Each structure stands twice: as C-alpha cells, then as structure tokens.
Amino acid sequence: MIRPSRxxxxxSSITLFIAAVSLVPLTLVAAEEPVLDNGRxxxxxxxxxxxxxxxxxxxxxxxxxxxxxxxxxxxxxxxREPDSDWMGITYEGGPSRGFSEFMPAxxxxxxxxxxxxxxxxxRTFCTDQRWxxxxxxxxxxxxxxxxxxxxxxxxxxxxxAGGLGSILNKFVWExxxxxxxxxxxxxxxxxLETVDVIEDDGSTRWSSSMGDIAFALKHAFYHNHxxxxxxxxxxxxxxxxxxxxxxxxxxxxxFEPFIAWGQILPANFFFQTQLGAELTADKDKAENAAxxxxxxxxxxxxxxxxxxxxxxxxxxxxxxxxxxxxIRYSIVPQIQIxxxxxxxxxxxxxxxEPLNERDVRNSxxxxxxxxxxxxGTLLEGW
Amino acid sequence: MMRRLTILCFILTITTVSLVTAQAPSLFVTADRCMAxxxxxxxxxxxxxxxxxxxxxxxxxxxxxxxxxxxxIRREALVHPTAAAVIQNECGACHMPMHRFQANAEGRQGExxxxxxxxxxxxxxxxxxxxxxxxxxxxxxxxxxxxxPESFTARFGMDTVTGAGQRQVYGPFDVDAGRxxxxxxxxxxxxxxxxxxxxSELCATCHTVITHTLDADxxxxxxxxEQVPYL
Numbered sequence: 001m002i003r004p005s006r007x008x009x010x011x012s013s014i015t016l017f018i019a020a021v022s023l024v025p026l027t028l029v030a031a032e033e034p035v036l037d038n039g040r041x042x043x044x045x046x047x048x049x050x051x052x053x054x055x056x057x058x059x060x061x062x063x064x065x066x067x068x069x070x071x072x073x074x075x076x077x078x079x080r081e082p083d084s085d086w087m088g089i090t091y092e093g094g095p096s097r098g099f100s101e102f103m104p105a106x107x108x109x110x111x112x113x114x115x116x117x118x119x120x121x122x123r124t125f126c127t128d129q130r131w132x133x134x135x136x137x138x139x140x141x142x143x144x145x146x147x148x149x150x151x152x153x154x155x156x157x158x159x160x161a162g163g164l165g166s167i168l169n170k171f172v173w174e175x176x177x178x179x180x181x182x183x184x185x186x187x188x189x190x191x192l193e194t195v196d197v198i199e200d201d202g203s204t205r206w207s208s209s210m211g212d213i214a215f216a217l218k219h220a221f222y223h224n225h226x227x228x229x230x231x232x233x234x235x236x237x238x239x240x241x242x243x244x245x246x247x248x249x250x251x252x253x254x255f256e257p258f259i260a261w262g263q264i265l266p267a268n269f270f271f272q273t274q275l276g277a278e279l280t281a282d283k284d285k286a287e288n289a290a291x292x293x294x295x296x297x298x299x300x301x302x303x304x305x306x307x308x309x310x311x312x313x314x315x316x317x318x319x320x321x322x323x324x325x326x327i328r329y330s331i332v333p334q335i336q337i338x339x340x341x342x343x344x345x346x347x348x349x350x351x352x353e354p355l356n357e358r359d360v361r362n363s364x365x366x367x368x369x370x371x372x373x374x375x376g377t378l379l380e381g382w
Numbered sequence: 383m384m385r386r387l388t389i390l391c392f393i394l395t396i397t398t399v400s401l402v403t404a405q406a407p408s409l410f411v412t413a414d415r416c417m418a419x420x421x422x423x424x425x426x427x428x429x430x431x432x433x434x435x436x437x438x439x440x441x442x443x444x445x446x447x448x449x450x451x452x453x454x455i456r457r458e459a460l461v462h463p464t465a466a467a468v469i470q471n472e473c474g475a476c477h478m479p480m481h482r483f484q485a486n487a488e489g490r491q492g493e494x495x496x497x498x499x500x501x502x503x504x505x506x507x508x509x510x511x512x513x514x515x516x517x518x519x520x521x522x523x524x525x526x527x528x529x530x531p532e533s534f535t536a537r538f539g540m541d542t543v544t545g546a547g548q549r550q551v552y553g554p555f556d557v558d559a560g561r562x563x564x565x566x567x568x569x570x571x572x573x574x575x576x577x578x579x580x581x582s583e584l585c586a587t588c589h590t591v592i593t594h595t596l597d598a599d600x601x602x603x604x605x606x607x608e609q610v611p612y613l
Contacts, residue, residue, distance in 0.1 A: 049422045062421045064414040064434065093567045102418065104568035109560035 039121030042114045046106060047122075055125035067100045075126035075179065080374065081134040085343075086119045087112070088305030096305070098342035098381030112304075130179035132223040136230040138262045138270045139310040139336045141295035142350050142366045145274045147232035147260040149182035149220055150174045151374035158352070161363040164204060165193035168211070176374075180221070186214040186236075192247050211242035212249040218260075228264030233257070244285070252282035258291075269298045287320040297336075308343060310336040314350075329355035332366065342381025344372035406488040408546040409522070410480040412509050413437065415569045416517040442515035445477045447500055455494055465600055470494040474511075475536035476588040479519045481511035487542050515588070518571065521551040521579065529583035538587035552576030586612030 036042045044053065050065075052058045055072030063069070072078050088096060091112065094103030106115060137148040142156065152174045160166035168190035176182050188211030196203045216236035223230040236256040242249025258276025265271055272295045280286040297312030314332035319325055334350025348368050354361035371378055417434030425431050437443050445451070455473050459466035474482035474492035482492030484507070497503065497511035510516075526539030533539070541549060551571040565573050578584055590612050595604040607613075 050418050058418075058422065062417075062432070062435070064417040064438075066414070102415070102568060104419075104564050106564060108563040 036110070036114050036117075039117040039119075039124075042110065042118040043121040046110060046114075047118055051122075055122065065100075065102050067102060072122050072125040073127075075128045075131040076176075078122070078126045079131040079133055080137070082137070083116070083119050083123075083135065084301075084305060085134065086122065087115050090115045090118065092305055096341065098340060098376070128179065132180060132220055132230055133225040135225060135264065136223055136228070136262060138264070138272055139297055139299060139308075139312065140346075140348065140368075140370060141272060141293075141297070141312055141314050142332055142334050142348055142368060143314050143316055143352070144272050144293040144295045145218075145234070145258065145260050146272060147218075147220055147230040147262040149176045149180060149218060149232070151176050151372065153371045153373055154368050156366065156368040159365045161351075161365055163362045164195070165191070165206065166362075167191045170211075180219055180223070180232075182218045184216045184218070186216070186238075188212060188242065188248070190248065194246070207246050209243040209246055209248040212238045212254070213241045214238040214256075216256075230262045232260045234260065240285075250280065250286040252280050252285035254281070254286065255279045267298075268300065269296070271296050287322050287325070289318060289320045291316065291318040293317075307341075308336075308338045312336065312350075316352075326357065328357055328361070330361075331355055334366070340382045342376055344375035344381060345378065346370040346372075406484070407542070407544060407549070409484050409487060409540070409542065409549070410510055410516065410518045411570055412480075412513045413443070413516045413518075419565070419568070420517075437517070443513070445514035446497075446512055447514065448477065451477055452494075452498060459495070462596075465596055467491050467493075468596075468600070472593065476591070477514070478511045479536065479588075480513060480516055481507055483519075483540070484510060518551060518569075520584065521553065522549065522571075523552070523579075523584055523587060525576065525578035528578055528581060529586065533583070533587045534590035535592050536588050538584075546570050548572065550574045552579045554580050582612060 034041055034045045036045055043051075048058075050058055050063055051069045051072060057069035057071060060068055070077055085097070089099060089103060091105065091107045091110075093105030093107075094100045096105070110118070132148060137150070138146060140146055140152075140154070152172070154170075154172045154174070156170045156172070158166070158168045168188065171187045171189070172184055174182055174184040189209070190211065191206050191208045193204050193206050196205045214236050216234055218232050218234035220230055220232040234257070236258075238250065238254040238256060240249055240252050244251030256276055256278050258274050260274045261272065263271045274291075274293045276291055278286075278289040278291070280288055293314060293316045295312050295314040297310050299308055299310045301308050312334050314330075314334065316330045316332065317327050319327040330352050332350050332352045334348055336346055336348035339345045339347055346369075348370070350366050352364040352366050354363065375381070413434070417438070421432040421434035423431045423433065441448070451473070455469060458469050462469070468491075470493050471482065471486075471491040474494050478492060478494060478497070481497065485492045494511075497508050500508075500512040503509050503512040522540050524539040524541065527533040528538075544550075547566070547570050549571050551569070551573055553573055553575065554577055556575050557565070557573040562573055565571065589609055591607075591609040593606050593608050594602045595606055597603045
C-alpha cells in the first residue's frame with residue numbers, strides 16, 4: 001500500500017486568508033472617495049502608490065515589479081518628453097507606447113482633464129528650470145538643424161534624381177550633456193558617378209569614399225515653455241577627411257557656426273530656422289558661405305495620443321561670399337512619421353527641389369531614419 | 383511502411399500537442415500584477431491593510447517554497463518512483479496551483495521537481511510554480527459546487543475557456559467601469575462581484591484534502607482525509 005505523505009496542517013492559513021479578505025471591506029468602507037480636482041489629489045489617488053508621493057517611486061519591496069518606476073525628480077528623464085506622451089501612456093497604458101505592461105491604462109478611471117492635472121503635478125518634481133521641456137523638441141526637418149539638444153542617431157540619404165548619379169549619406173550621432181548642451185559627430189559617406197577621364201569615351205564610373213568628418217557642439221541658451229521658444233548656438237568643425245578630388249569633401253577645414261530657433265505655433269504648427277556661415281581655412285579650396293534654412297510644419301496624431309505625423313516644408317537659401325555668387329534657393333516638402341509605438345524611431349522623406357539655377361542643380365530625394373536612443377534600443381517599443 | 387507510419391504518428395502527435403497547447407488560454411498571472419495596486423492601503427485609523435504584503439509573508443504565498451512539503455514529496459517520489467508523476471500532479475494542485483492547473487489545461491501533468499529550486503525561476507511557467515497560492519488562483523474560483531465534496535481536494539470550479547485579458551476575477555464589491563478597465567489593463571482580469579469569495583467554502587476547496595491510497599500497481603484502493611478543518 002502506498003500512502004502519500006501527510007501534508008502539513010494549514011488551519012492557520014485559512015485563518016490568515018479570511019483575515020486578509022475581511023480587511024478589504026474595512027479598507028474600502030472606511031476610505032472616502034477623494035475629490036480629484038487638483039493635480040496633487042489626482043496624483044496621490046492614482047499615481048503615488050507606485051510612483052511615490054515624492055515622485056521617486058515607491059519602495060520596490062512594496063511593488064514587486066521587475067521594472068522599477070522612474071524617478072520623476074530626475075530632470076534628465078522627466079523633462080525630455082512632451083505632455084502628450086505622458087498623457088498617452090497614462091491614459092492608454094504602458095503597452096500603448098511599447099513600455100511595461102505594469103503601467104495601467106487610466107482611461108475610464110480618470111478623465112483627460114484629470115490626467116492633465118496629474119501630469120502638471122509630475123512636472124513640479126523637477127525643480128531645475130535649466131532643462132528645456134519636451135514640448136520644445138520639435139520634429140526634425142531633413143536639412144534644418146534643431147535647437148533642442150538630443151540623444152539621437154540619424155542616417156540621412158540624398159539621392160540625385162537627374163544628371164550623374166549621386167548617393168550621399170550622413171550618419172549623425174548626437175548626445176546630450178548637461179541640461180542644455182549636446183555634442184555630435186557627423187560621418188558622411190557615399191557613392192558618386194563621374195565621367196571616366198581615362199577612357200575618355202563618355203563612359204562613367206562610380207566611386208565611393210568617406211566624406212569630411214565633423215564634430216559639433218550645441219547649447220540651448222534660451223528656452224521658454226510658455227512662449228514655446230527655444231534658441232541654441234552651435235559650432236561645427238568639418239575636417240578635410242574626404243577625397244575632395246572625387247567630390248567627397250572640401251579639401252580644407254571648415255568652421256560652421258550657426259544659430260537655431262524653434263517656435264511652437266498655434267494649432268499644432270511649428271516653425272524652425274537656422275542661420276549660419278561656413279568659414280573655410282583655405283579659400284582656394286572652398287569659398288566662405290552663409291546659409292538660412294527655415295521649416296514650417298504641423299503635427300497630427302492617429303487618435304488622441306497615437307502615432308505622430310508631421311508634414312513640413314523647408315526653404316533653404318545659401319550664398320557664397322564671392323561678389324558674383326547668386327543665392328541658391330531650394331524647397332523641401334517632406335513628411336516625418338513615427339515608425340513604432342514608442343515613437344523613438346522615425347522616418348522622414350521629402351524632395352529637395354531647386355528654385356533657381358535648375359540647369360546646374362538636380363532635384364534630390366532626401367530621407368532619414370532617426371533613432372532616439374535614450375528612449376530604448378532599436379528593437380524595443382514596436 | 384513502418385517508416386511512413388512512424389512519420390505519420392510523429393506529425394499527428396506534434397499536431398495534437400500544438401492544437402492542445404494553442405487552445406489552452408493562459409489562466410493565471412503572478413501576484414506582481416496585483417501587488418502594486420493592492421499595497422499601500424491605509425485605513426482611516428492609520429492601520430496598514432496592504433493585502434499584498436499580508437499575502438506575501440503568508441503560508442499561501444510560500445506554499446511552493448515550504449521545505450517540509452518539498453522534502454515530503456521528494457521522499458514519496460523516491461520511495462514510489464512509479465507514482466512520482468501522479469504524486470507531483472496531485473500535490474501541486476494546492477502547493478503550485480497556477481503551474482499545475484495551467485499544465486492540466488494544456489494536457490500535461492503538473493511537475494514539481496523540475497521547478498526546484500524556486501529561486502531560479504525565470505520562465506513564465508517557473509514563476510507560476512514559485513508564486514504558490516497566488517491572487518489569481520483563489521480570486522478566479524467560481525461558486526460552482528462550493529461546500530460540496532465535488533469541490534474538495536482542489537477540484538474547485540474555474541473558467542478554462544475564456545482567453546487572457548477577458549477572464550474574470552471575483553471580489554466582494556461592485557467595481558465601477560473605470561476601475562474595471564484600469565485593473566484589466568494591468569492584471570489582464572476583469573474584476574466582478576462574487577460574494578462567494580468571502581465564504582469558508584472557497585477555502586475548503588484546498589483545505590479539505592482527501593488523498594488516494596494506491597496499491598503496488600498504482601491502483602486506487604482507498605482514501606485518506608489528510609486535512610479536513612471545514613468538515
């Protein structure tokens with residue numbers, strides 16, 4: 001005869017379980033429904049149990065979560081994204097933006113207005129006003145540089161639509177440091193079709209090379225969330241690392257200072273502009289020049305907090321300092337779309353159309369793939 | 383001919399297993415999906431009434447970690463190796479209920495030893511095994527046959543058809559639509575009122591343990607009321 005083991009006695013478990021269940025009515029009956037008419041009240045009622053009254057997150061021992069709640073007092077985290085992102089995650093839950101399933105969706109439990117109140121309260125946890133607000137992080141145009149400091153990797157491609165073939169790429173790695181500054185490295189590379197001068201029969205050949213590598217610093221010296229403005233100055237040194245004889249570089253060092261301004265406009269419109277100069281070390285290799293780039297755009301979303309679409313139109317103007325040089329104008333209609341739920345991987349495509357000197361300048365197809373690496377890896381958030 | 387039959391049997395087996403596995407919904411979640419909201423509960427008198435912390439240190443939460451139980455079931459399996467699978471499945475019903483019932487729903491036997499030591503659990507199945515008598519076990523028990531012998535020895539009623547995200551869990555109160563969707567978004571369960579959750583008959587489903595005695599051939603030859611506080 002086989003007799004299974006005698007299990008331990010668990011009468012005490014029953015007692016404990018009944019006691020625990022009986023606590024529920026005690027708790028809920030004793031508590032009164034809080035009046036959720038201000039940010040602090042909403043935050044305390046809906047957020048504080050996980051995120052802590054101080055915004056630093058409740059003790060992990062209380063939550064039993066693998067993903068600890070973020071620290072809202074960390075300005076580097078808390079000021080990066082606009083209210084709409086915070087509200088989207090709060091209202092529709094973490095998975096709606098490719099974040100943790102442990103962030104619940106408050107849709108139905110709170111109104112949009114109450115969520116906004118809570119987000120307003122969360123904004124008070126960062127007390128260092130030097131950090132620009134995420135609202136000022138406007139969509140990146142194809143040509144015009146932004147004023148907002150970023151943690152991004154971007155690869156931009158320009159393909160000539162006519163004439164000899166030209167495929168030029170530019171890889172940009174941007175990294176923030178401090179509240180308002182950023183450094184970046186630019187590595188151009190590409191392929192150019194040239195007439196074969198050796199054969200001298202009109203045939204062409206393709207060549208490839210790295211271009212002039214550049215290093216830049218940017219600092220947002222002014223930003224105002226209420227006015228929707230951000231202004232940055234930057235300086236870029238472009239080193240003559242490319243093969244200038246093949247057309248992949250200037251052949252001389254170039255210093256490019258510029259100022260960039262971003263402005264939020266009513267009705268989800270925005271405007272960005274960049275004014276700068278290209279100052280060369282060797283004028284025999286390349287002329288000094290100045291440029292002005294402007295972008296007007298508008299952002300809409302799929303649903304209330306869904307995927308962002310940002311059509312934009314850029315107008316660029318550039319002129320060499322030589323007295324007989326003409327200003328070269330181009331227009332660049334484009335659209336930026338967010339590719340994944342987290343919206344940290346984006347794609348922008350447009351056409352750069354010359355507005356003058358069309359006999360020597362080709363139309364170009366321009367596009368970029370952007371990865372906001374601070375928000376997650378390339379595989380996250382889909 | 384034999385080769386073809388073997389291949390056919392293999393394909394049929396794989397297909398059957400796949401279908402059974404695919405048809406079984408995910409029945410449970412571990413307590414981490416519940417605790418964040420059901421902790422930090424303070425009564426008007428200032429008493430900490432956090433359900434999560436009360437549960438976590440209870441014998442229920444640590445049912446799978448109980449070293450005495452682990453040693454006892456190990457001994458039984460060593461002494462009676464031919465009945466090891468049955469013993470693990472039987473005892474896992476109350477000590478590793480989430481793993482055991484999920485395995486049964488998928489057409490498998492519940493296993494105990496494969497999940498030991500529990501501290502190394504990383505897979506969903508391992509985590510379900512380690513979580514003991516967790517929130518989504520008791521709160522999914524329906525009122526079917528409660529208090530009746532048919533419900534004893536962990537034969538409680540539970541929905542095994544509805545898929546994850548739409549399954550109901552029972553509590554003693556009405557829950558408004560807003561809180562329903564809030565809880566559903568994180569726990570994947572829809573809270574519903576079921577006063578049977580407060581009844582001792584619900585506890586009695588696991589705490590009325592009547593085990594079977596087997597003969598040398600593994601045949602049931604008798605019963606042993608191991609734990610009967612409800613009776």
